[in-house]
Amino acid sequence: MEWHDEGFVLSRRRHGEGSLVVNAFTFEHGRHAGLVQGGGSRAQAHLWQPGNRLDLVWHARTAEHLGSLKGEPIRLHAADLLDAPLELAGLSAAMALLDAAMAERDPHPVLYAATLRLIDALGEDEAWLADYVRFELVLLAEAGFGLALDRCAVSGATEGLTYVSPRTGAAVAETAAGDWAPRLLKLPRFLLDGSRPDRAEVVDGLRLTGHFLDQRLFDAVNRPPPQARLRLLDLLGPPAPDAPTQPAD
Amino acid sequence: MIRTLETCRAQVRRCSLCGNLDATDPCAICSDGSRDGASLCVVEEVEDLWAVERAGFFRGRYHVLGGRLSALDGIGPDELRIGEMLARVQAEGVQEVVLGLGATVEGQTTAHYLAERLQGLGVAVTGFGRGVPVGGELNFLDEGTLAAAYRARRPFA
Numbered sequence: 524m525e526w527h528d529e530g531f532v533l534s535r536r537r538h539g540e541g542s543l544v545v546n547a548f549t550f551e552h553g554r555h556a557g558l559v560q561g562g563g564s565r566a567q568a569h570l571w572q573p574g575n576r577l578d579l580v581w582h583a584r585t586a587e588h589l590g591s592l593k594g595e596p597i598r599l600h601a602a603d604l605l606d607a608p609l610e611l612a613g614l615s616a617a618m619a620l621l622d623a624a625m626a627e628r629d630p631h632p633v634l635y636a637a638t639l640r641l642i643d644a645l646g647e648d649e650a651w652l653a654d655y656v657r658f659e660l661v662l663l664a665e666a667g668f669g670l671a672l673d674r675c676a677v678s679g680a681t682e683g684l685t686y687v688s689p690r691t692g693a694a695v696a697e698t699a700a701g702d703w704a705p706r707l708l709k710l711p712r713f714l715l716d717g718s719r720p721d722r723a724e725v726v727d728g729l730r731l732t733g734h735f736l737d738q739r740l741f742d743a744v745n746r747p748p749p750q751a752r753l754r755l756l757d758l759l760g761p762p763a764p765d766a767p768t769q770p771a772d
Numbered sequence: 773m774i775r776t777l778e779t780c781r782a783q784v785r786r787c788s789l790c791g792n793l794d795a796t797d798p799c800a801i802c803s804d805g806s807r808d809g810a811s812l813c814v815v816e817e818v819e820d821l822w823a824v825e826r827a828g829f830f831r832g833r834y835h836v837l838g839g840r841l842s843a844l845d846g847i848g849p850d851e852l853r854i855g856e857m858l859a860r861v862q863a864e865g866v867q868e869v870v871l872g873l874g875a876t877v878e879g880q881t882t883a884h885y886l887a888e889r890l891q892g893l894g895v896a897v898t899g900f901g902r903g904v905p906v907g908g909e910l911n912f913l914d915e916g917t918l919a920a921a922y923r924a925r926r927p928f929a
Binding site: 534536568569570572573574596599601602603605606608611612614615619622623749750751754 | 848875
């Protein structure tokens with residue numbers, strides 16, 4: 524068994540003296556693990572940092588085996604971002620989410636494309652924060668928990684959408700929210716019209732996706748969300764208010 | 773051999789101040805009155821402390837965190853000796869904290885977090901530079917190190 528693919532390094536663990544067991548998120552093979560001989564050595568350690576995009580070759584005797592992984596750099600994003608706290612937190616959060624939430628060996632080319640867009644956008648210009656929120660929306664959708672943000676679940680309206688039901692993940696128009704409004708999650712405008720968000724809108728977006736990541740992905744398996752995501756939220760703004768507890772519809 | 777190992781186990785202890793391993797508590801470094809108490813070098817593990825100590829350029833004191841923030845291993849700030857570090861900075865009159873953490877995603881995430889926690893305590897926070905190693909030929913360096921060295925370029929003379 525052998526494949527050749529490109530992918531992002533998600534995480535790695537020491538194995539023996541100088542080898543690593545690496546988890547990568549690949550374009551055609553999804554999240555895939557492999558043993559990297561000498562991956563912890565001085566010559567290779569820089570390659571296997573989370574967030575690096577590599578050209579990968581996986582080889583094993585049978586498909587069920589862990590197999591061995593070799594990589595050549597396409598772009599070493601981690602080294603570029605080590606001095607930028609916010610961007611590094613974004614990179615770490617994205618890699619930790621993919622590592623924790625995606626099933627092994629299940630390809631998700633759409634999510635791969637969203638990851639690529641996000642990682643390529645990471646830089647001093649904070650426009651990448653919008654890509655990060657969209658990345659989490661795609662991750663939710665690819666995990667089977669997509670949000671329906673195109674029309675109001677109550678009135679069917681496609682205009683004036685300002686909230687999301689914390690129970691169903693469906694959009695709710697401002698006019699239809701009524702007394703339920705305080706219990707609904709805010710739907711930031713940039714997710715509908717592609718405008719450039721300010722930090723407050725990004726935090727609203729992260730609270731929206733965070734609610735569903737917690738409820739549908741992590742609470743379901745009794746695991747906390749990755750620390751790296753909490754760190755990104757910490758860097759962006761004040762602590763979140765209590766999450767809504769009542770269903771909206 | 774067994775006796776030696778047993779003696780080691782009985783005598784080696786963790787320094788209650790810095791987290792180093794030694795036969796005494798406080799350890800020999802913390803007890804050494806000739807060291808510069810105004811500089812505190814924060815490292816991930818005891819082996820990092822000894823790597824810096826072997827190099828011989830640093831004459832201040834150390835603080836061993838006991839790891840680094842890691843999403844994979846579930847290591848958050850509460851699992852590291854960060855509270856003790858902040859207490860030492862305030863109690864020991866430290867003027868400079870040198871973040872001697874690895875040039876890895878986890879190491880630098882930890883460094884940024886510590887820098888944030890140290891803000892407002894009136895200490896200078898510095899970190900090790902990254903660049904061309906002594907004896908290093910450019911064509912053998914990885915792209916990340918070369919890029920870091922380029923960003924850290926400085927005028928000659």
